Amino acid sequence: MEEIQNANQKTMSVKDWLITLLIMAIPLVGFIMLFVYAFGNNENVNKQNWAKAQLIVLAIVIGLMIVFFSVFGAIFSSAMAGSQNY
Template identity: 50%
Template sequence: MNTNVNPGANVNYANQPQSAPILTVKDWLVTLLILIIPVVNLIMLFVWAFGGGANPSKSNYAKAALIWMAIVFAFYLVITILFAGAIATSLNR
Protein backbone atom coordinates (compact mmCIF):
# COMPACT_ATOMS: atom_id res chain seq x y z
CA MET A 1 0.00 0.00 0.00
CA ASN A 2 1.47 3.33 -1.08
CA THR A 3 0.94 6.00 1.56
CA ASN A 4 2.98 8.67 -0.21
CA VAL A 5 1.02 11.92 0.02
CA ASN A 6 2.82 13.46 -2.96
CA PRO A 7 3.14 10.74 -5.62
CA GLY A 8 4.92 13.11 -8.02
CA ALA A 9 7.67 13.95 -5.56
CA ASN A 10 10.14 11.52 -7.11
CA VAL A 11 9.54 12.62 -10.71
CA ASN A 12 12.53 14.10 -12.54
CA TYR A 13 11.33 17.15 -14.48
CA ALA A 14 14.73 17.85 -16.07
CA ASN A 15 13.86 15.72 -19.11
CA GLN A 16 10.42 17.28 -19.59
CA PRO A 17 10.02 19.45 -22.70
CA GLN A 18 9.73 23.17 -22.12
CA SER A 19 6.28 24.61 -22.60
CA ALA A 20 5.78 26.99 -25.50
CA PRO A 21 5.76 30.72 -24.80
CA ILE A 22 2.39 32.34 -24.37
CA LEU A 23 1.33 34.34 -27.41
CA THR A 24 0.91 38.01 -26.59
CA VAL A 25 -1.93 40.25 -27.68
CA LYS A 26 0.40 41.75 -30.28
CA ASP A 27 1.11 38.26 -31.68
CA TRP A 28 -2.62 37.54 -31.99
CA LEU A 29 -3.29 40.95 -33.58
CA VAL A 30 -0.65 40.25 -36.24
CA THR A 31 -2.05 36.75 -36.74
CA LEU A 32 -5.59 38.08 -37.21
CA LEU A 33 -4.32 40.82 -39.53
CA ILE A 34 -2.70 38.17 -41.73
CA LEU A 35 -5.89 36.11 -41.67
CA ILE A 36 -8.01 38.91 -43.16
CA ILE A 37 -5.90 39.00 -46.34
CA PRO A 38 -7.52 36.79 -49.02
CA VAL A 39 -5.49 33.81 -50.30
CA VAL A 40 -2.62 34.67 -47.92
CA ASN A 41 -4.80 33.55 -45.02
CA LEU A 42 -5.28 30.07 -46.49
CA ILE A 43 -1.57 29.68 -47.23
CA MET A 44 -0.58 30.85 -43.76
CA LEU A 45 -3.09 28.56 -42.07
CA PHE A 46 -1.46 25.59 -43.80
CA VAL A 47 2.02 26.87 -42.87
CA TRP A 48 1.07 27.37 -39.23
CA ALA A 49 -0.86 24.09 -39.01
CA PHE A 50 1.65 21.79 -40.66
CA GLY A 51 4.91 23.74 -40.95
CA GLY A 52 6.23 22.63 -37.59
CA GLY A 53 7.79 25.93 -36.54
CA ALA A 54 4.69 27.66 -35.18
CA ASN A 55 3.68 28.01 -31.56
CA PRO A 56 1.51 25.01 -30.56
CA SER A 57 -1.40 27.33 -29.73
CA LYS A 58 -1.25 28.94 -33.14
CA SER A 59 -0.81 25.54 -34.79
CA ASN A 60 -3.90 24.16 -33.04
CA TYR A 61 -5.88 27.27 -33.95
CA ALA A 62 -4.84 26.92 -37.61
CA LYS A 63 -5.84 23.25 -37.66
CA ALA A 64 -9.22 24.05 -36.13
CA ALA A 65 -9.78 26.89 -38.62
CA LEU A 66 -8.92 24.59 -41.53
CA ILE A 67 -11.33 21.94 -40.24
CA TRP A 68 -14.11 24.54 -40.02
CA MET A 69 -13.28 25.76 -43.54
CA ALA A 70 -13.54 22.19 -44.84
CA ILE A 71 -16.89 21.67 -43.09
CA VAL A 72 -18.32 24.93 -44.46
CA PHE A 73 -16.97 24.19 -47.95
CA ALA A 74 -18.57 20.72 -47.92
CA PHE A 75 -21.86 22.20 -46.72
CA TYR A 76 -21.87 24.84 -49.46
CA LEU A 77 -20.95 22.21 -52.04
CA VAL A 78 -23.90 20.03 -51.02
CA ILE A 79 -26.28 23.01 -51.06
CA THR A 80 -24.99 24.14 -54.47
CA ILE A 81 -25.42 20.66 -55.95
CA LEU A 82 -28.95 20.43 -54.55
CA PHE A 83 -29.93 23.82 -55.95
CA ALA A 84 -28.28 23.14 -59.30
CA GLY A 85 -30.17 19.85 -59.50
CA ALA A 86 -33.44 21.56 -58.64
CA ILE A 87 -32.85 24.24 -61.26
CA ALA A 88 -31.88 21.69 -63.90
CA THR A 89 -34.98 19.64 -63.13
CA SER A 90 -37.26 22.68 -63.37
CA LEU A 91 -35.70 23.72 -66.71
CA ASN A 92 -36.27 20.28 -68.24
CA ARG A 93 -40.05 20.39 -67.68
Protein backbone atom coordinates in the same frame (compact mmCIF):
# COMPACT_ATOMS: atom_id res chain seq x y z
CA MET B 1 16.66 23.57 -29.07
CA GLU B 2 15.09 23.87 -25.62
CA GLU B 3 14.67 27.64 -26.09
CA ILE B 4 12.63 27.05 -29.26
CA GLN B 5 10.45 24.52 -27.46
CA ASN B 6 9.81 26.94 -24.61
CA ALA B 7 8.95 29.74 -27.06
CA ASN B 8 6.49 27.43 -28.84
CA GLN B 9 4.75 26.58 -25.57
CA LYS B 10 4.39 30.20 -24.42
CA THR B 11 0.98 31.86 -24.34
CA MET B 12 0.42 34.17 -27.31
CA SER B 13 -0.10 37.83 -26.53
CA VAL B 14 -2.87 40.03 -27.89
CA LYS B 15 -0.30 41.64 -30.21
CA ASP B 16 0.64 38.20 -31.62
CA TRP B 17 -3.02 37.38 -32.26
CA LEU B 18 -3.65 40.77 -33.91
CA ILE B 19 -0.72 40.23 -36.27
CA THR B 20 -1.95 36.72 -37.04
CA LEU B 21 -5.48 37.93 -37.77
CA LEU B 22 -4.21 40.76 -39.98
CA ILE B 23 -2.19 38.26 -42.00
CA MET B 24 -5.29 36.05 -42.31
CA ALA B 25 -7.22 39.00 -43.77
CA ILE B 26 -4.98 39.06 -46.87
CA PRO B 27 -6.86 36.89 -49.39
CA LEU B 28 -4.40 34.34 -50.81
CA VAL B 29 -1.63 34.89 -48.28
CA GLY B 30 -3.97 34.09 -45.40
CA PHE B 31 -4.92 30.73 -46.89
CA ILE B 32 -1.29 29.77 -47.48
CA MET B 33 -0.30 30.93 -44.00
CA LEU B 34 -2.93 28.65 -42.46
CA PHE B 35 -0.94 25.68 -43.78
CA VAL B 36 2.34 27.23 -42.62
CA TYR B 37 0.94 27.85 -39.14
CA ALA B 38 -0.74 24.43 -38.93
CA PHE B 39 2.16 22.28 -40.09
CA GLY B 40 5.24 24.41 -39.40
CA ASN B 41 7.70 23.13 -36.82
CA ASN B 42 8.65 26.52 -35.35
CA GLU B 43 5.14 27.80 -34.66
CA ASN B 44 3.48 28.32 -31.31
CA VAL B 45 1.37 25.34 -30.23
CA ASN B 46 -1.66 27.58 -29.70
CA LYS B 47 -1.36 28.99 -33.21
CA GLN B 48 -0.86 25.50 -34.69
CA ASN B 49 -4.02 24.18 -33.06
CA TRP B 50 -5.99 27.26 -34.10
CA ALA B 51 -4.81 26.93 -37.72
CA LYS B 52 -5.67 23.22 -37.82
CA ALA B 53 -9.14 23.99 -36.47
CA GLN B 54 -9.57 26.73 -39.09
CA LEU B 55 -8.62 24.31 -41.87
CA ILE B 56 -11.09 21.70 -40.58
CA VAL B 57 -13.90 24.27 -40.43
CA LEU B 58 -12.97 25.50 -43.91
CA ALA B 59 -13.12 21.94 -45.28
CA ILE B 60 -16.53 21.36 -43.66
CA VAL B 61 -17.92 24.64 -45.05
CA ILE B 62 -16.63 23.87 -48.56
CA GLY B 63 -18.12 20.37 -48.36
CA LEU B 64 -21.49 21.73 -47.26
CA MET B 65 -21.42 24.35 -50.02
CA ILE B 66 -20.76 21.67 -52.63
CA VAL B 67 -23.67 19.58 -51.34
CA PHE B 68 -25.98 22.61 -51.12
CA PHE B 69 -25.20 23.88 -54.60
CA SER B 70 -25.45 20.40 -56.09
CA VAL B 71 -28.91 19.89 -54.57
CA PHE B 72 -30.03 23.43 -55.41
CA GLY B 73 -28.64 23.09 -58.95
CA ALA B 74 -30.47 19.80 -59.49
CA ILE B 75 -33.75 21.28 -58.24
CA PHE B 76 -33.32 24.40 -60.35
CA SER B 77 -32.35 22.34 -63.39
CA SER B 78 -35.39 20.07 -63.11
CA ALA B 79 -37.67 23.07 -62.53
CA MET B 80 -36.33 24.75 -65.67
CA ALA B 81 -36.69 21.54 -67.69
CA GLY B 82 -40.26 21.14 -66.46
CA SER B 83 -41.20 24.70 -67.37
CA GLN B 84 -40.09 24.24 -70.98
CA ASN B 85 -42.85 21.69 -71.60
CA TYR B 86 -45.56 24.36 -71.48
